[in-house]
Amino acid sequence: MLAVAGQSGPYDVxxxxxxxxxxxxxxxxxxxxxxxxxxxxxxxxxxxLASAATMRPTDGPAAIVVPLLALPFxxxxxxxxxxxxQSNVNAYIAEPFNVNLTFAEALHIRLxxxxxxxADRVRMFSIPTAADGIIVATVGxxxxxxxxxxxxxxxxxxxxxxxxxxxxxxxxxIGEAAAQLRQMGVGRIAIAPCIIGPEARPGELETACxxxxxxxxxxxxxxxxxxxxxxxxxxxxxxxIESPPGDAEDGS
Numbered sequence: 059m060l061a062v063a064g065q066s067g068p069y070d071v072x073x074x075x076x077x078x079x080x081x082x083x084x085x086x087x088x089x090x091x092x093x094x095x096x097x098x099x100x101x102x103x104x105x106x107l108a109s110a111a112t113m114r115p116t117d118g119p120a121a122i123v124v125p126l127l128a129l130p131f132x133x134x135x136x137x138x139x140x141x142x143x144q145s146n147v148n149a150y151i152a153e154p155f156n157v158n159l160t161f162a163e164a165l166h167i168r169l170x171x172x173x174x175x176x177a178d179r180v181r182m183f184s185i186p187t188a189a190d191g192i193i194v195a196t197v198g199x200x201x202x203x204x205x206x207x208x209x210x211x212x213x214x215x216x217x218x219x220x221x222x223x224x225x226x227x228x229x230x231x232i233g234e235a236a237a238q239l240r241q242m243g244v245g246r247i248a249i250a251p252c253i254i255g256p257e258a259r260p261g262e263l264e265t266a267c268x269x270x271x272x273x274x275x276x277x278x279x280x281x282x283x284x285x286x287x288x289x290x291x292x293x294x295x296x297x298x299i300e301s302p303p304g305d306a307e308d309g310s
Contacts, residue, residue, distance in 0.1 A: 061093050061103055061125045061138050071255040072126055074280035079288050086292075087113070091123075093137050103138065107147040119299060121149040124291050128161065128252050128278055129205045130154055131198030150299060152291040154205075157283060162212035164283040165194065165250040168275035174248040175217055189273070191244030192221040193235045195251045195266065197258045199228035206252050213250065220244060223252075226262050236270040249274040254284055 072090050080088040091106035092099065099105060103123070111120035123138055125131070135151065142149045169175035174189045194210045196202040206223035214221035220242055224235035232249070239247055247270060251263055255277045267274045278284055 061091050061123050071277075071279050075126065075254070075284055075288065078280060078282070078285040082285060083289060089121075093125075093134060093141065103141040104145045107142065107145045107149055110149075111147045118148070119150055120147045122152055122292055122295050122299075123149055124152040124288050124295075125154070126254055126284075126288070127154055127198070127257055128254050128284070128287070129196050129198050129202040131202060131257060134198075134257060150295050152295040155287050155290040155294060157287050157290065158208040158212055160283040160286060161209045161252060161278070162216060164278055164281045165209070165213050165252060165275070166216050167281070168278065169217075169248060169250055172248075172273065172275040174273055174275055175219075189246045189248030190219060191239040191242070191247045192217065192219055193232060193239070193247060193249050193270075193272070194221060194223045195226055195232060195249050195253070195263065195274075196223060196228075197226050197253050197262070199225060201228075203228055203230060209252060221250075226258065226266055232266040232270060236272065247272040251275065251277040253277045255279055 076088055076090045080086070087110070089106055089110065090101075091103040092101050093103055095102040097104055107121055114120040123142060125135060125138055127134060138151055142151060166175060169192070170177035176188065192213065194206050194213065196206045203223050203225040210221045210223040220239060222230070222235040222238055224230045224232045226232060236247055249263070249267055249272050251258075251274060258277070263274060263277070
């Protein structure tokens with residue numbers, strides 16, 4: 059199942075990602091659950107876990123919970139872990155899967171869609187509104203910003219522009235990254251949100267843009283890379299369940 063952070067926000071994005079994962083993996087029971095809602099919410103994680111458990115054998119895992127996150131977000135994963143523990147359901151929580159190259163491509167596409175970057179590096183035509191410096195914006199505190207650095211490096215290589223990763227809710231901040239870019243002579247800054255959508259607080263991205271007078275591309279949303287991330291994270295966790303550490307040694 060997909061676990062969606064927050065009590066409000068663009069849940070249509072989560073529903074769309076769920077639909078894509080379900081179509082790509084027809085043999086899986088893919089469900090969406092909300093994190094941080096009341097315990098009696100039928101769409102909340104505890105209730106969805108309890109429902110899934112009734113459909114599974116009692117001696118096996120009832121679910122693999124895949125957080126709908128582009129990057130690590132400790133507060134959300136802690137909330138998911140708490141909900142799983144309190145539910146008394148045998149469920150595993152998937153870790154974010156490293157897809158830096160895929161995210162760099164997705165961020166490039168989002169910037170191009172907003173006319174903030176060239177759509178094709180080979181065609182050296184100019185775009186009047188193109189930015190000359192990019193901030194990859196994250197949510198999830200310092201840890202998320204650090205995890206986005208490889209994606210930022212790859213995006214910089216794609217665009218041949220300076221790119222820094224910064225957190226909407228941590229350090230380095232968006233303002234600090236903007237100051238670094240301006241010290242390099244960058245005049246037009248654009249923000250590339252490395253977020254899916256629901257995990258960010260409403261208005262958080264818009265406030266950051268206004269604070270540094272920057273335009274922004276759209277969040278990743280239901281981009282194909284997000285569905286790929288969810289599937290890979292699920293597959294990695296499933297493989298670990300089926301082949302726990304020590305199996306290879308026991309069979310040697």
